[in-house]
Amino acid sequence: MVVGEEVTRFLVQRLALGALVVVFASALTFFFVNLAPGGPASVMRFDVTAEQREALIKAMGLDRPVPQRYVEWLGAALHGDLGSSLLTNEPVATRIGDRLPNTLALAGSALLISIVAGIPMGVVQALRRGRAIDHVFSLISAVGLAVPVFWLGIVLILVFAVSLHVLPSAGVTSAASDTLADRLAHLVLPAVALATTILPTVVRFTRSSTIEALHEDYIRTATSKGLAPWTVVTRHALRNALIPVVSAIGALVPRLLGGTVVTEAVFGWPGMGRLALEAAQGRDYPLVTGLTVVVAAIAVCASLVVDLAYTRIDPRVRLS
Amino acid sequence: MLGPCTYVRLSALVLVATLVLSACTGASQPAGSNAPSAQGGPVAGGTVTIPIGADPTLNPWSPNAFVESLFINRAIFDGITKPGKDLAPAPDLAESWTTAPDGLSWTFKLRSGVKWSDGQPFSADDVAFTFNDVVLKPDLGAQNRASYAAVKSVTVVDPNTVRFDLSRKFAALPSFLAYNAGIIPKHVLSADPLKTTSFNKGVPVSTGPFKVEKYTSGQSVSLLRNENYFGPKPYLDKVVFTVVPDPNTQIAQALSGDITIMILDNKAAVDRVKSASGLVVASRPLVQYYWLALNQTDPRFTDVKVRQAFVHAIDRQAIIKSVELGYGSIANSPITPALAAYYDPSLASKYPYDMQKAKDLLAQAGWKPGADGVLQKDGKPFQFTMDVGQRGVLEPVNALIQQDLKKIGVIVDLNTMEWNAYIQKDVVRREYTATVNWWTYPSDPDVFPYYHSSAAGKGFNIPGYQDPKLDDLLVQGQSASDLESRKAVYKQLQAYTSETLPYLFLWYPQEIDVLSSSLKGVPELGLRDAMHYIGEWWLAKK
Numbered sequence: 001m002v003v004g005e006e007v008t009r010f011l012v013q014r015l016a017l018g019a020l021v022v023v024f025a026s027a028l029t030f031f032f033v034n035l036a037p038g039g040p041a042s043v044m045r046f047d048v049t050a051e052q053r054e055a056l057i058k059a060m061g062l063d064r065p066v067p068q069r070y071v072e073w074l075g076a077a078l079h080g081d082l083g084s085s086l087l088t089n090e091p092v093a094t095r096i097g098d099r100l101p102n103t104l105a106l107a108g109s110a111l112l113i114s115i116v117a118g119i120p121m122g123v124v125q126a127l128r129r130g131r132a133i134d135h136v137f138s139l140i141s142a143v144g145l146a147v148p149v150f151w152l153g154i155v156l157i158l159v160f161a162v163s164l165h166v167l168p169s170a171g172v173t174s175a176a177s178d179t180l181a182d183r184l185a186h187l188v189l190p191a192v193a194l195a196t197t198i199l200p201t202v203v204r205f206t207r208s209s210t211i212e213a214l215h216e217d218y219i220r221t222a223t224s225k226g227l228a229p230w231t232v233v234t235r236h237a238l239r240n241a242l243i244p245v246v247s248a249i250g251a252l253v254p255r256l257l258g259g260t261v262v263t264e265a266v267f268g269w270p271g272m273g274r275l276a277l278e279a280a281q282g283r284d285y286p287l288v289t290g291l292t293v294v295v296a297a298i299a300v301c302a303s304l305v306v307d308l309a310y311t312r313i314d315p316r317v318r319l320s
Numbered sequence: 321m322l323g324p325c326t327y328v329r330l331s332a333l334v335l336v337a338t339l340v341l342s343a344c345t346g347a348s349q350p351a352g353s354n355a356p357s358a359q360g361g362p363v364a365g366g367t368v369t370i371p372i373g374a375d376p377t378l379n380p381w382s383p384n385a386f387v388e389s390l391f392i393n394r395a396i397f398d399g400i401t402k403p404g405k406d407l408a409p410a411p412d413l414a415e416s417w418t419t420a421p422d423g424l425s426w427t428f429k430l431r432s433g434v435k436w437s438d439g440q441p442f443s444a445d446d447v448a449f450t451f452n453d454v455v456l457k458p459d460l461g462a463q464n465r466a467s468y469a470a471v472k473s474v475t476v477v478d479p480n481t482v483r484f485d486l487s488r489k490f491a492a493l494p495s496f497l498a499y500n501a502g503i504i505p506k507h508v509l510s511a512d513p514l515k516t517t518s519f520n521k522g523v524p525v526s527t528g529p530f531k532v533e534k535y536t537s538g539q540s541v542s543l544l545r546n547e548n549y550f551g552p553k554p555y556l557d558k559v560v561f562t563v564v565p566d567p568n569t570q571i572a573q574a575l576s577g578d579i580t581i582m583i584l585d586n587k588a589a590v591d592r593v594k595s596a597s598g599l600v601v602a603s604r605p606l607v608q609y610y611w612l613a614l615n616q617t618d619p620r621f622t623d624v625k626v627r628q629a630f631v632h633a634i635d636r637q638a639i640i641k642s643v644e645l646g647y648g649s650i651a652n653s654p655i656t657p658a659l660a661a662y663y664d665p666s667l668a669s670k671y672p673y674d675m676q677k678a679k680d681l682l683a684q685a686g687w688k689p690g691a692d693g694v695l696q697k698d699g700k701p702f703q704f705t706m707d708v709g710q711r712g713v714l715e716p717v718n719a720l721i722q723q724d725l726k727k728i729g730v731i732v733d734l735n736t737m738e739w740n741a742y743i744q745k746d747v748v749r750r751e752y753t754a755t756v757n758w759w760t761y762p763s764d765p766d767v768f769p770y771y772h773s774s775a776a777g778k779g780f781n782i783p784g785y786q787d788p789k790l791d792d793l794l795v796q797g798q799s800a801s802d803l804e805s806r807k808a809v810y811k812q813l814q815a816y817t818s819e820t821l822p823y824l825f826l827w828y829p830q831e832i833d834v835l836s837s838s839l840k841g842v843p844e845l846g847l848r849d850a851m852h853y854i855g856e857w858w859l860a861k862k
Contacts, residue, residue, distance in 0.1 A: 038740035039748075042383035046747055046757070047464070050778035053748065055461040056383055087384050088377070089515045098537055154568050162576045169576055170569050171562060172539060268564040270538025277565075278374060283740055 018300035025296040041282035083286035092290035103271035109191035122206020141200035153266035170268035190267040197259035250306030366859035394851035397502025407763035409494035423489035449506035495764030529855035555858035605658035611823035629681035651825040653814035695729040703731040709742035785822035
């Protein structure tokens with residue numbers, strides 16, 4: 001099984017490299033966030049005296065040097081302990097674990113919307129280049145790129161929750177009824193808002209790479225063989241056009257996770273993005289570091305999945 | 321990424337614009353639609369939903385219990401006293417209290433037969449535990465512990481009586497005990513009073529009219545009636561606090577009927593909310609004032625004429641009109657109109673907006689206009705930096721003050737900072753020249769912690785103003801035990817601070833509350849204070 005060995009060696013190498021990336025990200029974050037101006041929210045408040053501040057800093061162990069604290073943190077982290085949140089005293093892993101599924105559901109839905117809507121839009125644009133529909137979709141992507149998520153979010157709430165009363169305004173479930181349908185209804189608006197952060201990029205990549213593919217010799221050959229235009233596009237053009245799109249989508253995952261910070265705040269969505277904002281504002285050093293580690297791990301995995309997907313789409317690509 | 325404030329302000333603009341549009345389609349009733357919906361007395365039943373900005377910490381003494389925690393903590397925990405509807409201290413867990421003839425101790429007679437929400441009996445031991453083992457322990461850094469600097473210890477006299485022994489006279493103690501000073505259970509928290517997660521972020525044991533049913537992080541905290549509550553049975557079945565960080569989403573939720581009562585932080589939306597059907601808008605007094613602190617280590621600001629000139633030069637009425645939409649009044653002392661028994665209204669017109677007067681006072685202090693119109697003294701222009709913390713209305717207020725001072729030839733540079741970093745620079749390190757902020761304090765005129773010279777530099781005396789005469793008035797106020805003599809001292813203190821301006825007093829804000837027209841029985845207090853009376857709230861049947 002030569003292929004199996006090849007895949008295994010590739011995976012081991014990439015995972016080892018990924019682990020190094022994650023450790024590097026944790027060190028960078030730990031030092032930056034600890035050296036940033038300000039301090040934990042419990043001491044950076046108006047109504048705390050100097051004496052209380054000293055006691056709290058000591059109790060949190062923040063009177064010790066940053067390198068020493070990082071080494072201790074790393075040692076514990078390698079044993080699976082990401083430390084305790086300074087804001088709540090709960091384990092960082094628990095706090096992230098509570099929120100991760102919500103963010104994955106939100107970001108996953110937004111990614112799905114972007115792919116399901118974005119790729120057909122881009123293909124249609126490429127096939128109808130210069131026509132009205134091309135201009136309409138270009139305009140939609142341009143607006144999508146220009147409109148900030150918080151603005152779109154609040155407009156969606158006002159239209160669909162306040163005026164039309166068809167969808168809930170915020171939260172992940174209604175207090176009264178926690179059903180799958182209720183959860184999906186709560187997911188619609190934030191997922192659509194978040195999708196706009198990456199949808200235009202997916203559309204543009206698909207459009208340009210499809211246009212490029214349509215100019216290739218093999219398309220002319222396929223067309224002259226008498227294949228139906230639909231078959232030419234889906235079997236020949238799209239397959240090649242998707243290669244750059246897949247890599248673009250992999251690169252969009254971190255942007256998508258960044259977009260959750262604002263989207264989750266607007267829609268009261270209890271995910272990691274909001275947790276990250278609270279952690280950063282409250283200078284919850286262990287929580288900020290823990291969140292960065294998790295996001296870095298997700299980004300590493302996403303790029304790994306993209307590389308594996310390449311081999312499926314493009315047989316010329318070899319794992320090495 | 322945009323800073324949170326930019327984003328809040330931008331979305332506020334969008335909100336107002338879109339609200340105007342949707343007002344055309346909505347079935348809006350005439351303003352002031354709080355027509356009597358139900359005749360007769362209160363009825364039991366129903367759920368009230370209140371938005372909060374972040375996950376609360378359900379322990380009034382935790383240093384991580386921020387403003388969003390106050391709502392729930394005041395509904396579930398009882399203090400020894402609570403703020404009365406006139407804001408004077410009223411009985412809560414204590415039935416009555418007296419001070420010793422020498423003023424060096426207070427004795428509180430506690431209610432008998434009070435039980436915790438888990439059925440255990442409440443007693444004087446819980447009060448002694450809360451203070452001796454939590455608040456007065458320096459290494460725990462309990463929130464508000466600075467308020468009890470005069471308390472030596474709490475002694476259990478008998479199971480229903482406690483005595484607070486003091487190192488100096490402290491007439492305001494019963495008022496301070498009404499302010500975020502809930503009593504916590506010894507039998508649950510003796511191991512770790514401030515960091516027990518199952519309590520702070522779970523289902524705490526409490527004595528108030530409601531108790532926690534469920535805490536869902538990032539989403540909501542629901543309360544049920546506490547069947548063991550000593551007082552009258554509350555009318556509401558349930559109170560749900562939903563965590564909604566974005567203030568504009570909170571407004572949208574109120575408009576769609578998902579929220580029963582909330583504080584309208586974004587006052588720009590008040591007209592739209594007023595025109596919405598089923599919602600009522602109410603303005604409430606606050607024990608709060610905005611100030612401009614001029615660092616007294618800067619010799620330019622130690623001259624009282626300069627401070628007085630600045631107050632004349634700042635158009636405070638214009639600030640109230642533009643950033644508070646008129647919901648506020650001019651401040652000239654630390655005692656707010658909400659403390660009606662003490663407030664001296666005659667000072668309100670002491671510093672009219674008067675640029676000429678300001679210029680004259682500055683000229684008397686040696687500041688004369690140079691060729692470019694900028695004031696100069698000893699060849700140096702009058703120029704300084706004001707640090708601006710990104711929170712609430714501070715950014716527009718600073719811009720207005722900058723413009724006003726420019727008109728009299730004083731150049732102000734604004735240095736806008738993220739809130740947490742701002743606190744470190746201006747409050748912790750006191751490395752600032754001038755800054756605007758506000759104080760909210762217990763419902764009592766004892767403002768010792770914010771003005772006494774012992775609090776300069778490290779305590780709450782932000783400008784670092786030190787004045788033996790003011791110190792003397794502050795101590796007299798703490799020593800005067802009866803209401804009339806306290807009133808007399810604090811009248812003098814208001815006159816003296818308005819003359820000497822330790823802080824430049826700006827305005828007393830009012831709170832705007834938005835409530836469903838079916839919600840009744842909410843006292844006319846700021847919403848956080850009204851939480852002490854949640855047992856009296858009720859919902860009219862529609």
